[in-house]
Amino acid sequence: MPWNLFKYGLSRKSHGPAYFPAQPDLKSSYDVVIIGAGGHGLAAAYYLARDWKINKIAVLEKGYLGGGNTARNTTIIRANYLTPEGVAFYKESVKLWRELDRELDINLMYSERGHLTLAHTDSAVRTARWRAEVNNHLGVNSELVFPDEIARICPELNLSSDVRYPVLAALYHPPGAIARHDAVAWGYGREACRQGVEIHQLTEVEGILTEGDQVTGVKTNRGVVHTGKVLQAVAASSTLLADMAGFRLPILTVPLQ
Incomplete structure (x- = not known):
């Protein structure tokens, strides 16, 4: 049993501290930008920060954390x-x-x-x-x-x-x-934040900036963010981001539900 859950069970408090720390304003540049705050995007952010000591990472999510495929799957x-x-x-x-x-x-x-x-x-x-x-x-x-x-x-x-x-x-x-898919997103998200990762919800990517064959940044509804590395973790929307970056994926995106 996780230690925090055990302590909470023995306490008389109705709630604990905020699960996620308050996020700073969106910066003008990051070492890595990850698009999509689902299980894959948050896990990637966590392991990049923990194992590779890259903590200037922004995870951009147009909706809310874990609100896409992560919350709508068979959990198998x-x-x-x-x-x-x-x-x-x-x-x-x-x-x-x-x-x-x-x-x-x-x-x-x-x-x-x-x-x-x-x-x-x-x-x-x-x-x-x-x-x-x-x-x-x-x-x-x-x-x-x-x-x-x-x-x-x-x-x-x-x-x-x-x-x-x-x-x-x-x-x-x-x-x-x-497993409980929501908890996977919350757990990875919180631990990524503790490693210095920033998670920016309600931040939609509107374009990917390139020079030649190199990524230079992303355009969002909150302004331009400069970066040399972009990871897309948006499941079925991957084709849309690929189009923004100027290449095609052998995938056909069809809304089924």
């Missing part, structure tokens, strides 16, 4: 991917997740409950078997399971054969977990 944490590169990357990620609440001193509600990827066709079963073999070869716990075992793992599932697409098998990943 897993490492049972297909390619060796993907498995290795997410295997290390899971290791970080298991200690992250202690590091950030916040209850992320991280809970390993197991993850099932259902297979409704023969080809999906073959892919699940392939993934299980790749996972086990690389030290990730996954296995192909069939309806009897699926029923034991998750009795709420409808495993009837009298449906249009019956469940034939599943890839079972016991370490599959969930």
Whole structure:
């Protein structure tokens, strides 16, 4: 249990100090500008400050902290991917997740409950078997399971054969977990601020300034900010920022919900 949460539980206070320190005015220049105050942007800011001692960092967010994709996802944490590169990357990620609440001193509600990827066709079963073999070869716990075992793992599932697409098998990943996405953003944001990072909400990027093939700054609704390094962490809006910078991404952005 995070120490601050334990102390709060024993106290008689109705609330503690402000969770985030007051942010200074937006400066005219920074070493690094990160666009997007979601999980990825805030984590990048935190690790750049902690591990690389870069503390002149501004995170710019057109809305509010954690209000984009970070607050609207399935919260699933897993490492049972297909390619060796993907498995290795997410295997290390899971290791970080298991200690992250202690590091950030916040209850992320991280809970390993197991993850099932259902297979409704023969080809999906073959892919699940392939993934299980790749996972086990690389030290990730996954296995192909069939309806009897699926029923034991998750009795709420409808495993009837009298449906249009019956469940034939599943890839079972016991370490599959969930976490509270809002807390992830808050935790990374607070710790980044403690490292000297500035988070500027309601600050929309309207353009990216370049000279030749070099970034020189960003134009915002609050003025121009000069920087030689820009990191975009805006999920589906990446194509919009890429257009501002003068290059194209092989991504089509479509609003689905």
